[in-house]
Amino acid sequence: MTFAHFFRRRAVRHGIVWLLVFGICEVLSPPSQGSHLKVFGRQYSLALLSVTALAIYVHYWLLTHLLEQRRYALYAVATVATLLAGGALLLLVEHVDEVNFVHFRMSDAKAPVSWAFRLGEGAGNVLFGLIMATIARYVRRGIVSHFQMQKMRALQLETELSLLKAQVNQHFLFNTLNNLYGLSLAAPDQMPEALLQLAGLMRYQLDSSRQSAVTVGTEAEYLANYIGLEKLRLRHNTQVEFTVDLPRPEQPLAPLLLLPLVENCFKHAIGPSGENTIHIHLTQSDVGLTLRTGNSIPPHFRATPSGLGLPTLRARLAQYYPGKRHRLDIKATDTFYATNLQLVL
Structure with a gap:
């Protein structure tokens, strides 16, 4: 068993915490009995910590099974009973042996103190322990929940990116097969070359889909091959x-x-x-990367719904280059369509 697995055990973690608390009590113990708050002596520490620890774990059970289940009245009654029982145990221990704990009165007071007041003192000591333990419980729970939410968010983003990549691959293959069909009708002698280029493009698709990032140079080479494949079918x-x-x-x-x-x-x-004209310019600067595209629109052209292309692109931009790290401008008229994509790498 590794140390990490050993430390994950709840009993071990709690045992280490109680040893730290006991050590702090010993360090903070006043050297004499002249203090108004009588916090000293090993007997005191063991007795008070033992009773307080028992009350804390009972209170944890009450928090889980009563308070968090919205059984508020029963929780309040049970908590008061726990405090009184803890105070009674401390009072009993003090009668058996001289064990000092935190007093709520002046140390030099000589008037007799009733058992009810001493019971309240013991309950007050236990209440202080419950408050500190409850704060620690919910602070720890908040920290753990924060990291769990971060982990879940990271898994969600990874899943979304995998789906987006799959959509890109399917969309590309669908469009390319349509292009090859048109090429087979217009210039069937160019089909072997086109199929070889398609094989290279699909190989790049498969390799890049397994990676979170490629290089600007390989992506530019991929675009050049894609444009070469498209040009085979152009008039x-x-x-x-x-x-x-x-x-x-x-x-x-x-x-x-x-x-x-x-x-x-x-x-x-x-x-x-x-x-028909198509302009594609890919430039790189110290700030980032810019892709500018422009194409003429033939007369009587009727645009079809965008499908997966632009929506998928916007989603991937938001994932990979969120906020001001990207800017996509699109200008469309009846005769020309232009885009300007700027990325901060």
Whole structure:
């Protein structure tokens, strides 16, 4: 059994705490009996701590089974009974042997003290212990709950990110298969090359989906391969401009984060007649990464519902680059569609 497993046992933890409390009582004990608060002597410590410990564990049971179950009246009665029983035990111990505990009167008072007052003194000592133990219980519970909530939140985020990655993979494959179908009708001789490029893209998809981050350079290379695959099916009336300026390609980046905006360019810009233009610019600075895309919109184009593309992108941006670490601007007119994504890496 390791020390960590040994320490997790409740009896061991509580035993260590009581030893610390006993040591503190010994350190704080006044050197003489002249103090107004008579806190001294090993007999005192053992007697008072034993009775108080018993009352504390009884009170813990009351908290769990009465107070936290909203049985307030029964809890109040049981707590008062516990205090009186603890005071009576201390009074009994003091009659058996001279054991001093915290007194609520002047030490030089010579007037006789009734048993009821001494019972109240004992109950007051026990009440102080209950208050301190209850505060410690709920402070510890609050700390444990805080860390548990953090752990649950981290697991939730990890699950959400896994689902989002799965959605990205399915969305990409669906669009690419549609593109290959169009290519098989328009230029079947280019299908072997397209299938090889698709295999490379899917391999990258599978590898990156297992990682929390890739590099800016590998993501740019992936985009270049994707654009090359898309260009195989384009008509001669479509011009594609793709530029990359990455002075630090080794910087980490969330995988498959740029693809949805590039996909939209090819989804919206393809028209049977007229000039179609697509502009994709990926630049890197000391601050972060910027992806600017723009594409013409053919006449009589009717946009279909966005589906998973942009909603998934916004969700992943919020997860990977929350708050001011990202900015996504979209401008759409009847003839042109432009996006500007800025990331603080």
